Amino acid sequence: xxxxxTEKKFILHWGEMGTRWGINRTVAQVHALLYIxxxxxPADEIAETLSVARSNVSTSLRELQGWGxxxxxxxxxxxxxxxxxxxxxxxxFKLVAQERKRREIDPTLAMLxxxxxxxxKDGEKAARExxxxxxxxxxxxxxxFDEFVKMSPGALRKVVKYGGKxxxxxxxxx
Amino acid sequence: xxxxxTEKKFILHWGEMGTRWGINRTVAQVHALLYIxxxxxPADEIAETLSVARSNVSTSLRELQGWGxxxxxxxxxxxxxxxxxxxxxxxxFKLVAQERKRREIDPTLAMLxxxxxxxxKDGEKAARExxxxxxxxxxxxxxxFDEFVKMSPGALRKVVKYGGKxxxxxxxxx
DNA sequence: TGAACATTTCAAAACTTACAGAAAGAACGG
DNA sequence: CCGTTCTTTCTGTAAGTTTTGAAATGTTCA
Numbered sequence: 001x002x003x004x005x006t007e008k009k010f011i012l013h014w015g016e017m018g019t020r021w022g023i024n025r026t027v028a029q030v031h032a033l034l035y036i037x038x039x040x041x042p043a044d045e046i047a048e049t050l051s052v053a054r055s056n057v058s059t060s061l062r063e064l065q066g067w068g069x070x071x072x073x074x075x076x077x078x079x080x081x082x083x084x085x086x087x088x089x090x091x092x093f094k095l096v097a098q099e100r101k102r103r104e105i106d107p108t109l110a111m112l113x114x115x116x117x118x119x120x121k122d123g124e125k126a127a128r129e130x131x132x133x134x135x136x137x138x139x140x141x142x143x144x145f146d147e148f149v150k151m152s153p154g155a156l157r158k159v160v161k162y163g164g165k166x167x168x169x170x171x172x173x174x
Numbered sequence: 175x176x177x178x179x180t181e182k183k184f185i186l187h188w189g190e191m192g193t194r195w196g197i198n199r200t201v202a203q204v205h206a207l208l209y210i211x212x213x214x215x216p217a218d219e220i221a222e223t224l225s226v227a228r229s230n231v232s233t234s235l236r237e238l239q240g241w242g243x244x245x246x247x248x249x250x251x252x253x254x255x256x257x258x259x260x261x262x263x264x265x266x267f268k269l270v271a272q273e274r275k276r277r278e279i280d281p282t283l284a285m286l287x288x289x290x291x292x293x294x295k296d297g298e299k300a301a302r303e304x305x306x307x308x309x310x311x312x313x314x315x316x317x318x319f320d321e322f323v324k325m326s327p328g329a330l331r332k333v334v335k336y337g338g339k340x341x342x343x344x345x346x347x348x
Numbered sequence: 349t350g351a352a353c354a355t356t357t358c359a360a361a362a363c364t365t366a367c368a369g370a371a372a373g374a375a376c377g378g
Numbered sequence: 379c380c381g382t383t384c385t386t387t388c389t390g391t392a393a394g395t396t397t398t399g400a401a402a403t404g405t406t407c408a
Contacts, residue, residue: 005296010286053368108187133261140327216354227397233357236356
């Protein structure tokens, strides 16, 4: 596939964004390519387009599938696997966020609870309190997040629109 | 400083979390140490406690300061710089989130706008639409985020508590 | 001013991660 | 059943980053 200037720019930027958030550059680029092309693409075409080894694409696609961000489809008269991603950005964001919660936040919650327990046993009062603050924060954060994940894009937009009023409504100050 | 088992566990975990989110392990560990110790700590003590080079600590502290996550204080009768971090986890989260927005989301918004502009010129209708969806998503995301950043920890907790009712209240479905 | 202490900068070493290419493994068609 | 096509796994190498230790710079106080 031949990329337009726009597409190149998008893919490169997305790749860089990935690296900043702990996601492999190639993985992010493959995802960007699937998103921007908006049709099922076979792995060798991805490899050629991005100028990376075919094997790399295979690994990247596998990882994307692990995040739920890519799915295999088939095209009539072609026995190669083709790959697609979602066109719904909010849905993709939810997938990634939920997965990161599972992989990173949940273990952190577990660690904090364990550490608090131990600090308690060992009589480390000050440290325990700090850990408790952190635990409380993460619990609030994930609860908030769970609320948001339930929302449709439209719902989210409305919440944002009325967001300013929201705080007053609930009687909570800045 | 001698670390207890609890403290070690916390610091190590925090370091790993850092790496997953694109933050240098040592930087995250230094931050964890400052947080858990809850008092001003001089750089050489940090180096010794974490068993990393003094220079490394210097760099890490500088980076933490760049995020607004560490500040210099002084202790009477000691002319070394001492370093502290906040005890308010929500405040720290806001700092990091705002900074990441500035460093990563804002450039992404700019890129998307530019790309849309160009796609428009070049008549790439399909690509342009996809980019527009993404732009819209990021704009909603940042707007939502800005609302949250205004909230106090207490306010946030209340929003979460009533969050379920919120959607009904606004008449927005799942 | 200069000795002692503190901090930062920098180049090189150590480590980690990403990648290409080779090889192995499946799936398919004849 | 064998050759072809497609996909995945494996391994050495390249690229990138982190970390160190030494040197340079800055600061303080006598």
